[in-house]
Amino acid sequence: MPVLQDLLDALRTRRVAVVDLTAPLHAGTPVLQLPPPFANTIAFGLEEISRYDERGPTWYWNDIHTGEHTGTHFDAPVHWVTGKDGEDVAQVPAARLLAPAVVLDFSAESADDPDFLLEIEHVRAWEAGHGALPEGGWLLYRTGWDARSADATRFLNADEKGPHTPGISVACARWLAEETALLGVGVETVGTDAGGAHSFDPPFPCHAFLLGAGKYGLTQLQNLARLPATGAVVIAGPLPIVGGSGSPARVLALVET
Template structure:
């Protein structure tokens, strides 16, 4: 095939019958968010009932709002900003690690090396340059703040998160490009309740990026899919709502 038409043919033959699953929550005022952040403010600047010819909204929200991307600068001074993440990283192989059974037994669950061993036993080694998503089904609690944070009477949040041993394996030994998860934070709730965000800092310190508050991972195969993730190109940006889509059979 000649240059200009080759990717068109790939689209028709390879993606024409694919399923596109949205992994993104629609954001709105009043949704669950980090307690220190203000709520979203939204107002209509122009609208049809006012006699205007079109509708325009003004949005006001922090960068880490809803399903969002965290670039290294979010935790690491001098780290890459949103506009410095290359578009070549916005389409990646998608690996889904399913730990829903562990979460059903304990909301404080984190993945172990056994979860990665089991995945690799079925699918082969986690591919370098991939995006690894942690499936917990926690997103089914959205948009209820109380259920998302799942606090005990003493105020401690009981939510699943990543583990250091799994992140070290994926980032340093398998060489994955990015990670994602369904809960609000990288770290489990018992850690964040104590002010410990060490795992998120670790991920971003390795010049990786992540997407938080994913959804619909239960509709995506654990291997063989792609993830398309993108966000506005805010110069020097430290975070922004993202749109993530899984492409799969």
């Protein structure tokens, strides 16, 4: 298998680097907060079973308590009503968990305006300089929001009107879902939609259009600044939860150095 051996050699000699795009998962990991009367997921938690003691003299292990959409996670189509007849996370074909990726960097715009929205013309301008979006690949949307991830208050950035985080406009979300051959969209924020997307028409358009089109979401990514605009390969590893709407995931990128 010379192709795989070439990849192993490239990793060994560091001609290909592995970039971890995953946020550490712990009790302080920011979690999406929905207003009443909607139900919310729980924070991540560990419950010790034994730790080299009378409960288990030579082993340490824990029960974990978390939601499917906690930390860096994968959204499957069935997560949204528009995709209710689509794949659950266990049904996503393994071959689709490894795919090319491009990075659209709008961190400067998002620093100036936390409610910044990606529009179709932004993507078209990016394509004019970098080429077409990858067929069967990820659009990774860099906003610089991962710099806030250690502080849940700054990360969620909410006031009396709700959260203020960058996202994607209704028109652009529909276009990405219906007019491109993308596999899905990845973001650095708590969800694929903008903080103010509850007031859009339709609400939460990334969820509604992308998942409804059988595409996927990746959220709370980190280190997108370490990826090139084109040429990276993303490996997304959700748990294959039967009937699950999503899963925390370890997301890695392969990058030529």
